[in-house]
Amino acid sequence: xxxxxxxxxxxxxxxxxxxxxxxxxKEMGYTGMVTCGIKDEKIxxxxxxIIPVSYIRGANIRAIQKEVQDPLxxxxxxxxxxxxxxxxxxxxxxxxxxxxxxxxxxxxxxxxRFCAQLAADRNIALDIxxxxxxxxxGVPRERVIRTYEEILLLQNRYEFPLTISxxxxxxxxxxxxxxxxxxxxxxxxxxxxITRSFASVLGLLENxxxxxxxxx
Amino acid sequence: MRLRPSMRExxxxxxxxxxxxxxxxxKDIYHAxxxxxxxxxxxxxxxxxxxxxxxxxxxxxxxxxxxxxxxxVEAALATITSVKGAAAAVHPVKTSGTIRTVRExxxxxxxxxxxxxxxxxxxxxxxxxxxxxxxxLIEKGINPNIPLYITEEDIEDLHYDE
Numbered sequence: 001x002x003x004x005x006x007x008x009x010x011x012x013x014x015x016x017x018x019x020x021x022x023x024x025x026k027e028m029g030y031t032g033m034v035t036c037g038i039k040d041e042k043i044x045x046x047x048x049x050i051i052p053v054s055y056i057r058g059a060n061i062r063a064i065q066k067e068v069q070d071p072l073x074x075x076x077x078x079x080x081x082x083x084x085x086x087x088x089x090x091x092x093x094x095x096x097x098x099x100x101x102x103x104x105x106x107x108x109x110x111x112x113r114f115c116a117q118l119a120a121d122r123n124i125a126l127d128i129x130x131x132x133x134x135x136x137x138g139v140p141r142e143r144v145i146r147t148y149e150e151i152l153l154l155q156n157r158y159e160f161p162l163t164i165s166x167x168x169x170x171x172x173x174x175x176x177x178x179x180x181x182x183x184x185x186x187x188x189x190x191x192x193x194i195t196r197s198f199a200s201v202l203g204l205l206e207n208x209x210x211x212x213x214x215x216x
Numbered sequence: 217m218r219l220r221p222s223m224r225e226x227x228x229x230x231x232x233x234x235x236x237x238x239x240x241x242x243k244d245i246y247h248a249x250x251x252x253x254x255x256x257x258x259x260x261x262x263x264x265x266x267x268x269x270x271x272x273x274x275x276x277x278x279x280x281x282x283x284x285x286x287x288x289v290e291a292a293l294a295t296i297t298s299v300k301g302a303a304a305a306v307h308p309v310k311t312s313g314t315i316r317t318v319r320e321x322x323x324x325x326x327x328x329x330x331x332x333x334x335x336x337x338x339x340x341x342x343x344x345x346x347x348x349x350x351x352x353l354i355e356k357g358i359n360p361n362i363p364l365y366i367t368e369e370d371i372e373d374l375h376y377d378e
């Protein structure tokens with residue numbers, strides 16, 4: 001059973017070296033991670049799957065389009081930060097995007113049923129970031145839980161894929177896969193869906209691969 | 217009020233690993249758990265769960281709670297971000313019905329650490345060197361170009377303090 005952390009930040013965005021994050025995540029029950037700030041040649045060999053990601057932030061569709069279609073980044077796992085509703089609809093029609101993330105910090109109604117339909121048709125995942133669930137307290141946390149509840153409602157209807165990420169920058173942001181499962185179950189996510197979401201990154205990468213010529 | 221033993225509720229015990237930047241005690245951990253439980257599930261649920269910290273042998277702690285509240289206690293532990301004002305994380309490891317099996321798990325998992333100095337990029341840094349191949353650099357006056365949490369593969373040389 002694959003358990004992949006959907007996004008973590010290594011040194012210099014965070015404070016941990018690659019080896020240390022791998023060692024900690026292995027102990028916490030993960031089998032792989034998607035990570036920012038690592039070059040392909042620096043990925044340590046081993047059974048722990050490390051997927052480098054290009055993490056694109058910004059509210060300008062042209063800039064995002066330029067980044068996504070950069071030939072150097074083609075085929076690489078690509079996450080884009082969500083914005084307001086119009087931007088999200090445009091992002092969901094762009095080729096080369098695997099995951100839409102940070103919906104918890106997007107404006108209200110940023111992700112509606114039209115976006116959900118687009119995400120399901122184009123097999124683009126939505127990222128459930130668990131870090132705000134322990135980082136925030138009070139009303140801001142309630143808002144995040146409500147956003148996730150809405151996403152889960154749409155997911156139940158349109159069945160677009162989900163990914164689960166910690167967004168960890170330091171050692172203290174990492175939680176065991178068991179704790180993440182418990183926490184997400186408490187906010188209303190189904191256990192089967194959690195298991196599928198932990199493993200969905202590999203499926204996304206396979207489905208978005210460019211067409212290959214096969215000789216007969 | 218005293219109840220007959222057959223009328224008493226059963227407890228369960230959870231073993232959790234505490235990762236913290238500072239020295240803390242069982243009371244500090246109890247305050248952190250109680251605070252996060254109250255904030256996540258409300259005070260009524262917190263009063264029903266009967267959470268108590270039984271012991272704390274760094275880095276492991278044993279937390280007792282009422283049977284049926286395991287999932288809620290684990291979720292509350294996951295949301296701890298600070299203990300006594302210092303950055304911290306509490307990772308649930310094992311849940312059991314007896315404190316004895318939880319204690320046995322601690323003996324299996326124990327490791328120790330020593331203070332020392334490590335060499336990275338031709339510079340020496342003070343560090344906590346653990347027997348499980350992990351090294352935590354001590355933050356005071358640290359070079360911003362070096363990660364704080366590393367493994368033995370990341371360093372060039374090490375010396376233990378006397």
